[in-house]
Amino acid sequence: MSFLHWAILIPFLFAIIVPMLYKYIRPVHTGWFILIVPSVLFVFFLPYINPVADGETFMETVPWVPSLGINFSAFIDGWSLLFALLITGIGALVVLYSIYYLDKKYEDLTNFYVHLLMFMGAMLGVVLSDNVIVLYVFWELTSISSTLLISYWYHRDASINGALKSLNITVLGGFAMLAGFALLYVMTGTFSIQEMIGQAGGVIDHPLFLPTIILILLGAFTKSAQFPFHIWLPDAMEAPTPVSAYLHSATMVKAGIYLVARFTPLFGGAPEWFWIIAGGGLLTLLWGSLSAIRQKDLKGLLAYSTVSQLGMVMCLLGLGSAALYFDDANELYTVAILAAVFHLFNHASFKGSLFMTAGIVDHETGTRDIRALGGLMLVMPATATISLIGAASMAGIPPLNGFLSKEHFFMAITDATEYGIFNMETAGMLFPVIGWLASVFTFVYCCIFFFKTFAGPFEPERFAKKVHEAPIGMLISPAVLGLVVVIVGIFPNLLSQSIIEPSMAAILQGLPTDAEAFTVDIEHWHGFDLELFMTIGVVGFGSLLYLAMGKWRKLSIYNKTTDPFSPVYDSGITGLLKGSRLITNVQMTGRLRDYLTFVSAFFLIITIWTMIRYDAFVIDTQNISEISTYEVVLVGLLVISMLALPFIQQRVAAIVVLGFVGFLIALFFVNFRAPDLALTQLLIETVLVILFMLAFYHLPEFRKEKMKASFKWSNALLSFGVGLMVTLIALSAFSYGQGHDFSPVSDYYIENSADLAGGYNMVNVVLVDFRALDTVLEVLVLGVAALAVVALIRLKMKEGDDI
Amino acid sequence: MSIVVGVSFMVGTYLIMARSLLSVVIGLNMLAHGSHLLLLTMAGLKTGAPPLLDRPETAFSDPLPQALILTAIVISFGITAFTIAIAYRTYKVYQTDDLEQLRGSPDE
Structure with missing residues (x-):
């Protein structure tokens, strides 16, 4: 951290101290303490004049995100020194002026000076940063602090409107500028402005040249209130006058000019750069001077004249x-x-x-x-x-x-x-x-x-x-x-x-x-x-x-x-x-049906598209296990009972069928050599049926669903699509797995569960030993669910109470 | 087996789009069944003996998906219990289980 970095950070540090000063030292106007900051910084920047006039430049770098080439580099040459002096010099005068302009009894000085200092630091950051990403961060900070200062008298509608307008326009431009910087990086491979200028050669002939300058100039033009983005500046005059004098005429609106000049060595010489800037500027000059004549408000006139x-x-x-x-x-x-x-x-x-x-x-x-x-x-x-x-x-x-x-x-x-x-x-x-x-x-x-x-x-x-x-x-x-x-x-x-x-x-x-x-x-x-x-x-x-x-x-x-x-x-x-x-x-819409329709339809579209795009539909009939009659019967029963579910009108019948499905699945587990699963499924299904029964005691009978036929059909179609899709995914994934040699992770468990964990039931060992943490969390989930259930049932709330 | 999975997903999707809260709960349950079977099917069916080491066989079915499914069964039970409780509570407070009537105010 060099002195240059501290010069940028000091205003921010002071901004943190301001509220304390305001709170504990009431009799003295807070502005007197603030006055120290720009004055000291101004004196600090003065000695740079001589070496800079001799052609020296200063570059101090502190790594920030070095892996991405983003460093907090402070750079001083003649151009940024001029701005630094303007910011601190006029800043000091403005603070002095504001001490008399804002009454310490009636005005909220904390807000004012915190935002003003924030702006000062951000603006110094803009003109002293060599890295475009850092510059962008400070650039947006000036927009934000400007907005906060415009809305200083926030009880007025005009202030709020003006603040929002300036925020919308300048941040829009700033965002475009960020995109421009990204393109610049693509072209030059560096975020440092000086390094870019060092290799300026290829930039102008690059195919991305025009989009880049348009995006960067969008940032500069919105900030510097150039035609037709100038409309925010007159509305920004709702800010207290010291702010207008400081931000909206002397410093912030010149950030765009700073940027254009800064990039002139890089882009200058191209006809597009020449015409957009010179032409845009000329138009702004004429439009601003014409509009200024029509103003009846002193500050409005000055605003258009600034434009x-x-x-x-x-x-x-x-x-x-x-x-x-x-x-x-x-x-x-x-x-x-x-x-x-x-x-x-x-x-x-x-x-x-x-x-x-x-x-x-x-x-x-x-x-x-x-x-x-x-x-x-x-x-x-x-x-x-x-x-x-x-x-x-x-x-x-x-x-x-x-x-x-x-x-x-x-x-x-x-x-x-x-x-x-x-x-x-x-x-x-x-x-x-x-x-x-x-x-x-x-x-x-x-x-x-x-x-x-x-x-x-x-x-x-x-x-x-x-x-x-x-x-x-x-x-x-x-x-x-x-x-x-x-x-x-x-x-x-x-x-x-x-x-x-x-x-x-x-x-x-x-x-x-x-x-x-x-x-x-x-x-x-x-x-x-x-x-x-x-x-x-x-x-x-x-x-x-x-x-x-x-x-x-x-x-x-x-x-x-x-x-x-x-x-x-x-x-x-x-x-x-x-x-x-x-x-x-x-x-x-507030309808569950609609949300689920969106989700399922989206799932359907995106998977179908992916499957077709990568030609992933494969059905491989090799390697599938032989099917016994017993299994055919099981499958038949399961499918029939599941399909019957939506058509059942009586809730008891529905619950019985649901339980039946659960037990059938348990049988499947038995058949597929998964005894633990079958046990759990049986247990859970029993409890669930009891639970449903309990709940049904309180819940109303199914009504005849009064749904439009078209709804019904679209639901059915969508469900059918989802079902079909899942089937296809299952088949294709299985076939894909057969076609390629994946070694399963489970071999590790098969080999080690007896040696390492001393258990012979592999499923159990996996659950309570190898993946014990997952199981603990699972128990936690169950506990939370149980608590929630108790709370939902026991909680006695009056009508209209909010949780 | 994949077809069974597909059917259970189909029924589940259809049911959760219904208007009655209870149908939604049942639908969720069906979706859970579907995904369990899907997991199991994906691991390959009947590739060996049950994953118990104190038996003479040397080829086992894959224990890992079974462990996953076991967890999933328990969690889905928790979710079902929770949604049933919500349905119960909703009915107590609003005296309806019709999702159409439970829609919030338009500006939410």
Whole structure:
């Protein structure tokens, strides 16, 4: 166990301690203790920056199931380090924020912090695991903890629904991903990601390549809320705001992006990989930004904006994967990866701060409806300032970091048309056009977010609470993130060597990393080029659109806020429930007859199929023992009396016949040289008849069976089938045994029972000596049955009592 | 012998699908008989003397299936006794032995 493993496990360990802290140290908000965990881990990960920037990677392995090649390997390179820092850094800020957001008197802090820590550990596990199976386990743990956190206010229906939706969608994707990993194992023979990348050669040409990437991308797309799986994210906004800021914008939803980038060295360069990711991302970008405009709920707006920004990063990763097709690091492609990494970081910073300010607005005013909000600028100046920074960065206004990454985004999508592969010279024209359009919409919703909340006249009577500025503790976290936005915006190259270059090197593994294209130098001013004009166009058109809002806000499409894909999901779920209920009702009738029919019919079908399939019907007439007249009479009597049983209408007669059958069988045992069996059978049969008689004294007379003729016939047919089948099996098995030389186990008993056990009756010796334990258990079974019988008869229960 | 086994299975299957609890019990018993005979038949019939060592013969019938059947007879007796008791109890509580009327509520 190295320190890296402990870093993953510490959050889980703390999650166990939390309830005790909560119980015994009541006066202090539990969050203060939790704050230690991400802060310490953040400091712990910081020293990795320098060696990783120099190109080092760290791999620590602890065997877990070595026989299957499953090891708990922790791996750090630039890309996972970026995530680890984001998870712990933003985690610390979110915990700090939650201390003020959640009231220790009224809220159930145990649940919150246990699940939050569980998530933190799981997410660290996802980004630090090198083994795909371990990664999958942590991946599902993040889904589960996310669900638990969304349903934190579990008394609300909306929370439960949102939680279930996110669970269904992300776990479905996760499961597909597991199948994808299994296929990967088939192709490469290893579960370690780095080993797979080491032998990337044959994967792309493998026939399983396409199913594999589709399954893995299903996992990534559902987790990262890509179109059309994005519908769970807006509903996840029922979670407390710290959770939304942490899981649903900064970290968990980026797990899909992490995965795509992680597998880029393996799959990158294939046209399918390129188009699914770039195309899916582009569509998500446009859809998310359009839907965000229609939202009336502050957090809903931010959710759709997250969807859209995630789509943008995804699209960039898709574009950047082209670099592996050419196998050289030309700036034409690497700029896409650069933009993806840079924007990922920027998005975490500005979206985190925006979520927190939205939470403050909600907390202080009691509403998140933008139609009710307005004029808060003067009442909450600090919150307004932080929001302005965040929104402006998201809209892409210089000199903030959002502007820089958006410039690179434009650069990447305009460069993309020049790739000259994968039909990019024709279909690729869509990228700049759609990307630019989506940016205009992004600008519009940023305006809506800021101006509708903070600008305009302030009318205190519209709010249920007395509105005032948030406490200083609540402002620290968004302010820190806002500061990051500004500082990175002004000095972008602070990050370029330490974070961005190593991340790019990790994503584009295998390319010559010393190439010039890996030297990141982010500048504000590129001269009057296309990107600058695109930005100017975005600001210009966006402002026009926002100012013209009065005209289009009446449109019906604006007033509907539900996503058109949500009903698809809903009807899918209700359909599934109805369907399974239907199947269950057909099958679970509550009639014994039906169940037995299913069992016997299934037995019949499966044995007939097997027999025919393997051509097993053999009837061998050799070696059968000679039959005497005495035996013929016995058989005749037995068959007749057995066949008569179902037709007997009187219970006494039935019981007599049953006893008769039993005694006949005892005679058979005598005839077949089994004296012990005959004795036992006689004894048991006598007791049984007496028992039946006793019971019959209390039970009603047989009624005439009122059964439909068709039922009767189908029963008879089925029984006949079963009987015939058993006969055939018996005959075939016997013949098979004759045809092959099996030495029976019993020889051992025959030879040894006198010597070893000192008994001369072999059957007895087998029972009480060689297999004594079985016999003891048999006695136990009988004892239990006897107790149960006594209990059933003696137990005096009143009507309606339950056992 | 195999035919006898088949017949007993047939009758047993038919009876356990009947509506009366008692028929079900009798059917179970028939199935038990069937399987005992099946076991015995499979071992080969009349291959030698009874498996008693203090007798002069040297060829014996197979003792192992007999031991198995012995166990099975006893266990099946236990099961029959138990089901009879259940039938009795059910009749006491619900005043019927008709399985149609004993069906649970539809949402079980």
